[in-house]
Amino acid sequence: MEQNQLEALVRQVLANLQRDTPAGLPKTARVAMLTRLEHYEIREYPLPSVGPGDVLVRVEGCGVCGTDAHEYKRDPFSLIPVVLGHEGTGEIVTMGSEVQVDSAGKPLREGDKIVTSMIFQDDPAITLYDLNRQNVGSANVYGLLPDDDIHFNGWFADYLLIRKGSSIFNVSDLSLDLRILIEPSAVLIHAVERAKSTGILRFNSPVLVQGCGPIGLLCIAVLRTMGIQNLIAADSVAQRLEFARELGASQTLNIKEPHDLIQVDFAFQCTGVPTAHSSVYKFIRKGGGLCELGFFLDGGEARINPHFDLCQKEITLVGSWVYTLRDYMTTFDFLRRAKAIGLPLEKLITHRYPLEKINEAHQTNLQMSGLKVAIING
Numbered sequence: 001m002e003q004n005q006l007e008a009l010v011r012q013v014l015a016n017l018q019r020d021t022p023a024g025l026p027k028t029a030r031v032a033m034l035t036r037l038e039h040y041e042i043r044e045y046p047l048p049s050v051g052p053g054d055v056l057v058r059v060e061g062c063g064v065c066g067t068d069a070h071e072y073k074r075d076p077f078s079l080i081p082v083v084l085g086h087e088g089t090g091e092i093v094t095m096g097s098e099v100q101v102d103s104a105g106k107p108l109r110e111g112d113k114i115v116t117s118m119i120f121q122d123d124p125a126i127t128l129y130d131l132n133r134q135n136v137g138s139a140n141v142y143g144l145l146p147d148d149d150i151h152f153n154g155w156f157a158d159y160l161l162i163r164k165g166s167s168i169f170n171v172s173d174l175s176l177d178l179r180i181l182i183e184p185s186a187v188l189i190h191a192v193e194r195a196k197s198t199g200i201l202r203f204n205s206p207v208l209v210q211g212c213g214p215i216g217l218l219c220i221a222v223l224r225t226m227g228i229q230n231l232i233a234a235d236s237v238a239q240r241l242e243f244a245r246e247l248g249a250s251q252t253l254n255i256k257e258p259h260d261l262i263q264v265d266f267a268f269q270c271t272g273v274p275t276a277h278s279s280v281y282k283f284i285r286k287g288g289g290l291c292e293l294g295f296f297l298d299g300g301e302a303r304i305n306p307h308f309d310l311c312q313k314e315i316t317l318v319g320s321w322v323y324t325l326r327d328y329m330t331t332f333d334f335l336r337r338a339k340a341i342g343l344p345l346e347k348l349i350t351h352r353y354p355l356e357k358i359n360e361a362h363q364t365n366l367q368m369s370g371l372k373v374a375i376i377n378g
Helices: 003-017 066-074 176-180 182-196 214-225 238-246 274-283 306-311 325-340 355-367
Strands: 028-036 039-046 055-063 087-095 113-115 159-162 207-210 231-235 251-254 264-269 284-292 316-319 349-353 372-376
Touching (some): 039 355, 087 176, 087 182, 176 182, 176 372, 182 214, 182 264, 182 284, 182 316, 182 325, 214 231, 214 238, 214 325, 231 238, 238 251, 264 274, 274 284, 274 306
Parallel strands (some): 207 231, 207 264, 231 251, 264 284, 349 372
Antiparallel strands (some): 028 039, 055 087, 055 159, 055 372, 087 113
8 A cells, every 4th residue: 555545544544533423313314215227215324423524414305306307217327326316405413513604604503504515625626706617517416426335425315414525505594495496596597697698688688488397497587586577488388388477477488389480689498308409599589699508418419500590690609507606606695586576486396205205206207297396304
């Protein structure tokens, strides 16, 4: 063993010796382990000890994301066995002696309600105040970590162990439902910031949001809180279009029904369907803009005509993927503002399941019979 490896081993042993053992907590707790495609097992493991820089959180709830659906169906990241869930939130039950404040400098104490997602200890370039220049898409994510000897690595569980070097935010002023919507909302905050970089998106811009699943609906809500009035929602599901109006859409377009060809200054493509990307250009007038944010994973190739779709119309196209750490802070303000102006964001969560019914929850999500599906503990 080389000297540097020996020193690293000694440091790890010493850190383990310093770990605090949670008091007044159950000795074991549950996780929902995805053990094969389309199958979770509820497993029970000893609660992990808590190191000086760690935080142990009792999970209150977690949304089921499209990424969870992809992993459930196909395991594209080759993670199985894995504890998924990255749209979660919960209550601090114990924390290490080194933990005093959250990632924004706000005091932390037991009983506070928090969110987290990313682990930055291996990438010091990612900071809260990098002015949106560093995307966190390459960071490790709670809920997308391979299983290890800790096991409490995702929000589909009774508890989550947040390791030193992770993002953590005190959001005790927000309701459980709004906290569950923080992570997906951050995706839209980032997308709108990307759209604003084109210089085309303005208060009086006619704007199309194509695809009114949870991401598209949150996109409408973000744009509405910014003061954009002329919002057009396009989808093929009447229930989604009705809710789009509640969130601020001034016009809806059912793409399965005959309709006039509308023209907008800017469009957000939120579906993740290649044919939808191909079709969105016809709605954008000359000199307009497009933000493509629907493809978190490879969904296949989209066919366009570069001359007619881009060049002749001089379309400005931007892509958006995940978010920056700073976008999380903006997201908290968005949710507070949305609540203040009466947008019913909590209604986005249409289905709630306990942890032991997580397989049923994922089947409901795959069937798209509702809007947002969530796992709620207790």
